[in-house]
Amino acid sequence: MENIVKTEQLYEGKAKKVYATNNDNYVIVDYKDDATAFNGEKKGTIHNKGIINNRVTNHLMKMLEQNGIPTHLVEEISDRETIVKRVSIVPLEVIVRNIAAGSLSKRLGLDEGVKLSKTVLEYCYKDDDLGDPMVNEYHIMAMNWCSKEELDLIASYSLKINELLTDYLKDLNIELIDFKLEFGKTADGTIVLADEISPDTCRFWDSVTHEKLDKDRFRRNLGGEEDAYKEIMKRLLGE
Numbered sequence: 247m248e249n250i251v252k253t254e255q256l257y258e259g260k261a262k263k264v265y266a267t268n269n270d271n272y273v274i275v276d277y278k279d280d281a282t283a284f285n286g287e288k289k290g291t292i293h294n295k296g297i298i299n300n301r302v303t304n305h306l307m308k309m310l311e312q313n314g315i316p317t318h319l320v321e322e323i324s325d326r327e328t329i330v331k332r333v334s335i336v337p338l339e340v341i342v343r344n345i346a347a348g349s350l351s352k353r354l355g356l357d358e359g360v361k362l363s364k365t366v367l368e369y370c371y372k373d374d375d376l377g378d379p380m381v382n383e384y385h386i387m388a389m390n391w392c393s394k395e396e397l398d399l400i401a402s403y404s405l406k407i408n409e410l411l412t413d414y415l416k417d418l419n420i421e422l423i424d425f426k427l428e429f430g431k432t433a434d435g436t437i438v439l440a441d442e443i444s445p446d447t448c449r450f451w452d453s454v455t456h457e458k459l460d461k462d463r464f465r466r467n468l469g470g471e472e473d474a475y476k477e478i479m480k481r482l483l484g485e
């Protein structure tokens with residue numbers, strides 16, 4: 247591949263920076279150690295989180311690619327940086343739930359840890375000022391955030407990703423409780439998985455002890471978040 251280099255910074259989010267490159271089809275994401283929760287109200291840092299999330303995301307996206315899910319991944323270029331395809335993000339957070347936890351438990355009064363009899367898909371409109379409100383298919387169609395065909399594809403990819411990740415993590419003694427995905431559209435209109443898949447965006451519980459190995463440790467002031475992130479990296483990448 248040609249030499250891809252950073253040019254100007256396009257965007258700085260809560261957990262990542264995005265840079266333009268000398269090739270219009272690619273951008274470089276740079277993962278930070280900054281951690282936020284509750285729409286930025288709680289702020290902190292998790293030492294080496296950027297490195298772990300970069301490596302874990304790429305590892306899982308490679309596995310998904312090998313199993314037929316198109317992703318934005320191009321090439322990991324350093325501990326914290328990855329070249330990805332430039333996409334326009336579909337402004338939705340797709341949440342997939344296997345076991346009740348977090349906001350679903352709150353909303354429906356379910357104990358955390360209760361298995362759902364069927365996988366639940368939820369959509370939230372990506373807008374920090376509005377607090378990422380939950381929306382349904384009708385809102386998405388009315389607001390033209392994507393087409394019906396694109397949403398059907400996003401839903402079917404999300405369910406397939408859930409199956410692939412659940413099976414993959416089971417062998418590592420990790421229970422996949424729920425997670426959040428984002429999708430983007432490349433210049434030629436292809437829908438691809440974008441953003442990240444990491445302990446920031448998934449609930450991972452140890453299958454045996456049910457210990458939380460994800461960002462809930464930070465959100466809920468449980469402590470031990472650095473060790474939890476390291477443990478996930480060790481189980482997935484062996485290091």
Ligand code: TMP
Nearest residue numbers: 347348349350424425426446447448449
């Ligand atoms: P929730 O139970 O708080 O709605 O979260 C569901 C899943 O989505 C959980 O795995 C954490 C992830 N998530 C994000 O990645 N970003 C967010 O902003 C929120 C609220 C949740």
Ligand code: ASP
Nearest residue numbers: 282283284285286287446
């Ligand atoms: N996206 C949330 C925030 O903005 C973080 C989270 O709860 O995962 O702070």
